[in-house]
Amino acid sequence: MDFEIPEDLKMVQSLVRDFVRDQLKPLERDLLGRAAGLKDARAYLPAEIEDRLAKMATEIGLWGLGVPEDLGGMGLSVLGNCLAEEEIAQTIVPFTFGDVSPILFECNTEQREKYFLPHFHRQKQAYIALLEPQDPAGFPGMQATAVRSNGDFVINGTKLSFSRPGDSYFAVVFAATDREGHQPTCFLVDKGTPGFTVTGGEETVGWRTQIKAPLSLRFGDCKVPAQNVLGQPERAFHLGRKWLPSRRLIRGARCVGVGQRLLEEARAQAESWESYGQHISRRPSIECALADIAVNIHACRLVVYEAACKADASANIKREAAMVKLFATQMIRTVADRVSHVFNGPPYIQGLPMQRLCSDALVASTTDLALELQSSIIASDIMKGLKV
DSSP: OOOOOOHHHHHHHHHHHHHIIIIIGGGHHHHHOOSGGGTTOOSSOOHHHHHHHHHHHHHTTOTTTTSOGGGTSOOOOHHHHHHHHHHHTTSSSOOOSSOOOGGGGGOOHHHIIIIIHHHHTTSSEEEEEOBBTTBSSOOSSOOOEEEEETTEEEEEEEEEEOSOOOSSEEEEEEEEOSSSSSSEEEEEEETTOTTEEEEEOOOOOSTTTTSOOOEEEEEEEEEEOGGGEESSTTOGGGTTGGGHHHHHHHHHHHHHHHHHHHHHHHHHHHHHOEETTEEGGGSHHHHHHHHHHHHHHHHHHHHHHHHHHHHHTTOOOHHHHHHHHHHHHHHHHHHHHHHHHHTTSOOOOTTSHHHHHHHHHHHTSOOHHHHHHHHHHHHHHHHTTOOO
């Protein structure tokens, strides 16, 4: 078994690591706030800084790492994307290098020009509207409806989106076109379409910026032309399906990156704090906590990389993707718990990167219901007699 990373991917990894270290991490203090009481803390970078970073990333060939080449991106391999995402996740600065939801990869030629490319080139925000207020965690039956009318569709209902707000945007809306709401259709809805309004999502300034309120997208007799259907009617859940396993691996890599940064913060804490005249790093309980963090991160990294190599070899990674999602979520929860021990309490200290890293990691942890689904996938393969 070859554990060596190819040289070309090492180069990409190095470029991303340098960019994160030199360009992103120095901006963390501005996001966390410099004023007394952290009343100037922010959730997002100012537009002019984002423009500068995007231009730099484009110039050195890092824009669109996970976007296919035929859509204008780098078309990086799954392993390459995992290596890059692991580095990106080690900062709280929300810069994505042109990441685009794979749902939009399914745009047809006309839709690519009108929606995908403007979004990819940062000219428009895409509000992914899948969740609903009455059921923000799952989708047993969507309440938002889209009824056919003279060849078009009329949408009614309310959706939620955790996408970043923008002045220019379009919505990627999932609405029920069947009676039960189990087979929704996906629509691309333009800003300013009659019957379509957006509220909420204003950026909160201050130390509570990590708590981001969702956008509320309301549709009242909103008429959408049939050509704005993304993919096939009643096949919305199949959009981007072929990308889902690899995206789970990339999310796992992100957990590895967050865990690595948490470990660095815990190490710095252990080195700097003293108790009874001795650094706490020499306490057996602290040593065990640090070792446990390191072992969990290393194990998760190996699981992610092995699955990524299989994906790049065109192997079926459905089971491996489920394993990565399950283990990475458990890992980040364990790491956050051990870090809390090193900090002698919940490490939600205002004004430190730890606060947002732990908040983001735990908030992003998959729901127990989703984890049960991954366990079911793995168990199903075991019962079929497949080797673990």
